[in-house]
Amino acid sequence: MNPAVIPPRYDPARDCDSWTVDSSHRITYQIEICPNVLDLENDRLATWCSSGNNRVDQVLVVVDREVDRLYGSLIRNYFTRWDFAPTVLVMSGDEASKGLSAAEEVAEKMGEVGLLRRSEKVVVFGGGVVMDIVGMAANLFRRGVPYIRVPTTLLGQVDAGVGVKTGVNHGDHKNRLGTYYAPLCALIDPTFLSTVSERHIINGLAEIVKIALVKDRDLFELIEAEHKLLSSEGFASNTPTHAEIIRRAVVGMLEELEPNLHEAQLERIVDFGHTFSPSLELIADPPLLHGEAVAIDMALCVAISTNRDLIDRATALRIVRLLLLMGLPVSNSMFTPDLLRNALVDTIAHRDGQQRLPLITAIGDASFVNDVSPTELHNAVALVEELEIELSTVSGFLLPDAGLVRA
Amino acid sequence: MNPAVIPPRYDPARDCDSWTVDSSHRITYQIEICPNVLDLENDRLATWCSSGNNRVDQVLVVVDREVDRLYGSLIRNYFTRWDFAPTVLVMSGDEASKGLSAAEEVAEKMGEVGLLRRSEKVVVFGGGVVMDIVGMAANLFRRGVPYIRVPTTLLGQVDAGVGVKTGVNHGDHKNRLGTYYAPLCALIDPTFLSTVSERHIINGLAEIVKIALVKDRDLFELIEAEHKLLSSEGFASNTPTHAEIIRRAVVGMLEELEPNLHEAQLERIVDFGHTFSPSLELIADPPLLHGEAVAIDMALCVAISTNRDLIDRATALRIVRLLLLMGLPVSNSMFTPDLLRNALVDTIAHRDGQQRLPLITAIGDASFVNDVSPTELHNAVALVEELEIELSTVSGFLLPDAGLVRA
Numbered sequence: 001m002n003p004a005v006i007p008p009r010y011d012p013a014r015d016c017d018s019w020t021v022d023s024s025h026r027i028t029y030q031i032e033i034c035p036n037v038l039d040l041e042n043d044r045l046a047t048w049c050s051s052g053n054n055r056v057d058q059v060l061v062v063v064d065r066e067v068d069r070l071y072g073s074l075i076r077n078y079f080t081r082w083d084f085a086p087t088v089l090v091m092s093g094d095e096a097s098k099g100l101s102a103a104e105e106v107a108e109k110m111g112e113v114g115l116l117r118r119s120e121k122v123v124v125f126g127g128g129v130v131m132d133i134v135g136m137a138a139n140l141f142r143r144g145v146p147y148i149r150v151p152t153t154l155l156g157q158v159d160a161g162v163g164v165k166t167g168v169n170h171g172d173h174k175n176r177l178g179t180y181y182a183p184l185c186a187l188i189d190p191t192f193l194s195t196v197s198e199r200h201i202i203n204g205l206a207e208i209v210k211i212a213l214v215k216d217r218d219l220f221e222l223i224e225a226e227h228k229l230l231s232s233e234g235f236a237s238n239t240p241t242h243a244e245i246i247r248r249a250v251v252g253m254l255e256e257l258e259p260n261l262h263e264a265q266l267e268r269i270v271d272f273g274h275t276f277s278p279s280l281e282l283i284a285d286p287p288l289l290h291g292e293a294v295a296i297d298m299a300l301c302v303a304i305s306t307n308r309d310l311i312d313r314a315t316a317l318r319i320v321r322l323l324l325l326m327g328l329p330v331s332n333s334m335f336t337p338d339l340l341r342n343a344l345v346d347t348i349a350h351r352d353g354q355q356r357l358p359l360i361t362a363i364g365d366a367s368f369v370n371d372v373s374p375t376e377l378h379n380a381v382a383l384v385e386e387l388e389i390e391l392s393t394v395s396g397f398l399l400p401d402a403g404l405v406r407a
Numbered sequence: 408m409n410p411a412v413i414p415p416r417y418d419p420a421r422d423c424d425s426w427t428v429d430s431s432h433r434i435t436y437q438i439e440i441c442p443n444v445l446d447l448e449n450d451r452l453a454t455w456c457s458s459g460n461n462r463v464d465q466v467l468v469v470v471d472r473e474v475d476r477l478y479g480s481l482i483r484n485y486f487t488r489w490d491f492a493p494t495v496l497v498m499s500g501d502e503a504s505k506g507l508s509a510a511e512e513v514a515e516k517m518g519e520v521g522l523l524r525r526s527e528k529v530v531v532f533g534g535g536v537v538m539d540i541v542g543m544a545a546n547l548f549r550r551g552v553p554y555i556r557v558p559t560t561l562l563g564q565v566d567a568g569v570g571v572k573t574g575v576n577h578g579d580h581k582n583r584l585g586t587y588y589a590p591l592c593a594l595i596d597p598t599f600l601s602t603v604s605e606r607h608i609i610n611g612l613a614e615i616v617k618i619a620l621v622k623d624r625d626l627f628e629l630i631e632a633e634h635k636l637l638s639s640e641g642f643a644s645n646t647p648t649h650a651e652i653i654r655r656a657v658v659g660m661l662e663e664l665e666p667n668l669h670e671a672q673l674e675r676i677v678d679f680g681h682t683f684s685p686s687l688e689l690i691a692d693p694p695l696l697h698g699e700a701v702a703i704d705m706a707l708c709v710a711i712s713t714n715r716d717l718i719d720r721a722t723a724l725r726i727v728r729l730l731l732l733m734g735l736p737v738s739n740s741m742f743t744p745d746l747l748r749n750a751l752v753d754t755i756a757h758r759d760g761q762q763r764l765p766l767i768t769a770i771g772d773a774s775f776v777n778d779v780s781p782t783e784l785h786n787a788v789a790l791v792e793e794l795e796i797e798l799s800t801v802s803g804f805l806l807p808d809a810g811l812v813r814a
Contacts, residue, residue, distance in 0.1 A: 018439045020437055020438075021665050022665070023666070024433050026429070027431070028429045029427075031426045033425070053760065104584075111578065111580070111583065116759050116760045119760060139586060142585075143572065143582075143586055143670070144586075170514065170515070178547060178550045179551070179586060261430045263550070266525070349524060351524065352526055
């Protein structure tokens with residue numbers, strides 16, 4: 001070695017003890033209302049799945065077991081018709097199956113299929129559970145492969161399907177492990193809703209009412225006026241009313257999500273109804289659907305607002321009445337003062353040390369509080385009970401044993 | 408309900424069938440050279456760990472088992488001295504323990520400790536394996552909590568510790584599941600290197616030589632001139648030469664990573680030596696360290712460059728000589744034509760359908776090719792063997808049985 005070629009040891013540009021990495025990551029994805037997505041002549045999904053390479057593309061299609069039973073052959077025919085080599089993985093969409101091992105199973109299948117990392121796609125057909133699992137697997141496999149969401153439930157179409165959250169449950173905690181990972185697109189096909197049970201339609205309506213309560217009074221009044229039409233057949237037939245309800249819910253959600261995709265801001269009005277419910281949803285017996293747990297949490301928070309004079313009792317009655325009219329629960333015997341306190345402790349850790357509790361101040365308006373006390377929680381439970389009793393005795397209201405309410 | 412309050416059904420602003428979410432996510436983190444990070448009077452790490460709240464902060468400290476044996480009490484004393492409530496989790500840093508369940512174990516501990524989501528920290532002390540696991544757990548838990556890296560190996564300090572990759576192995580595939588998730592900061596303390604074995608120092612040197620080969624000829628010549636000094640004691644004493652080698656390696660790495668944090672661009676010169684090695688590293692027997700597998704891959708790629716006349720034979724000899732002088736392997740009996748072909752198939756899937764193989768065109772310069780053939784791979788293996796034999800017979804070179812080389 002010739003020492004003359006050695007560079008100077010102290011280049012001032014490098015003689016630095018600290019460096020800052022500063023980078024910006026752009027995230028874009030598309031939400032499309034796409035009726036009849038599986039129609040053999042509808043090229044929308046095929047276009048999204050195409051790699052653009054001049055070859056037979058592979059596609060990994062993950063399908064909820066129930067969706068596969070109803071639409072499995074349509075799905076297979078669709079991809080064959082459009083010259084893909086599809087591999088279909090059928091998964092359970094039960095909340096109980098939503099664990100890390102389910103995400104691992106999907107990732108393993110991605111490896112078996114040998115998808116090209118960036119140009120071949122994973123497509124998921126199902127509700128929130130399957131979409132969350134597949135989104136997480138797509139994020140983890142090779143640190144990220146593109147995936148497409150085709151939500152088949154109302155909840156999926158207005159909530160889980162339009163955001164970027166992925167996740168699985170861990171222990172008693174809902175979505176305790178997860179990521180933010182945008183799909184390439186979400187294709188919303190209302191015709192799937194024709195085969196969704198009434199209970200699951202109502203489950204989705206809970207999240208729509210949430211958006212209405214925190215930011216869209218017009219949507220609330222539309223639901224109030226049309227609640228009798230909000231059936232699976234109604235949504236599947238995609239009438240102007242149903243289309244508008246879905247659009248307003250989606251737009252409302254996107255307006256809140258887009259500027260806060262990674263939840264840098266922990267005060268989120270879309271967390272209304274999601275403060276106590278995460279601790280209730282996985283332990284309730286008989287089990288609750290997500291929207292049902294959210295409805296119970298919303299009723300509780302409406303009662304807190306009432307006791308704080310943020311809204312009047314008539315408004316509280318009006319909201320609880322609509323929830324009951326739609327067939328949602330507003331209380332649960334598991335919601336004891338102890339459970340509520342523990343739920344709040346976990347939520348406070350999740351919201352970085354403060355309650356940041358969204359409360360409505362009117363139908364269509366929300367703000368945040370940090371000082372809800374155990375006594376208030378206790379009183380709110382009592383008020384919900386009072387409102388339920390009051391509504392059950394009002395003329396024109398019936399609360400039969402089955403829990404159904406009819407005007 | 409009064410129908411008059413119902414809003415118009417077709418608001419043109421909402422009457423839209425498609426929405427684009429377009430958002431930008433800023434990622435910043437800090438790399439600091441921070442000697443004596445565990446000195447009780449050094450407040451650097453304590454400052455990074457502080458929540459800024461007026462309370463005793465919790466901190467979850469995850470420590471490699473071997474690091475805990477050597478530095479465990481120093482680590483505990485440090486956090487106690489600075490008024491933290493530390494919880495220490497000791498983990499194996501073996502490649503074989505680097506599975507999804509290890510990440511799950513760390514996430515579970517985060518839940519037990521009840522860290523505040525954004526303001527309380529996870530700190531990891533260890534090499535690449537433990538850092539990758541903890542980074543992944545930090546990403547998954549509550550969809551992301553802040554973590555701080557304190558790499559204790561040379562490889563960790565110049566490579567795994569300064570980027571944003573996290574991951575675990577799955578099946579025979581290295582880092583098959585993972586994410587991009589930036590730490591809050593990485594604190595590089597060269598004094599840890601005093602207790603790193605010579606083999607692990609050499610392991611880190613392989614990645615430093617990689618950076619030198621693809622973009623920093625001066626660094627290559629500095630290593631060539633000073634290779635006898637590149638011991639654990641040398642690095643730990645942080646002489647100007649050693650400090651400059653680490654700085655150049657870190658700066659070189661950051662220059663490549665910062666504009667491409669999420670690998671939007673799949674042609675990455677830092678992937679030099681990482682085309683065939685991922686398939687070799689986990690199956691070699693006796694096991695190879697990461698840098699050793701990378702060195703073997705680099706020698707193979709140097710041979711491919713030579714056979715393509717991208718570099719001359721003298722340059723190839725010079726590079727292989729340096730690798731051998733440092734004590735790195737340049738060949739392995741597992742590198743059969745079959746393994747190389749399969750490794751390339753997996754890498755092609757990983758690089759989205761093309762080889763995108765980085766090859767050096769000079770010491771300090773690289774470019775990409777997409778047309779390497781099986782025959783070329785075969786010939787390259789043969790050339791590496793030839794170069795090894797030639798070097799072993801050159802005057803002044805000895806290749807004793809133990810595989811050590813002395814000038």
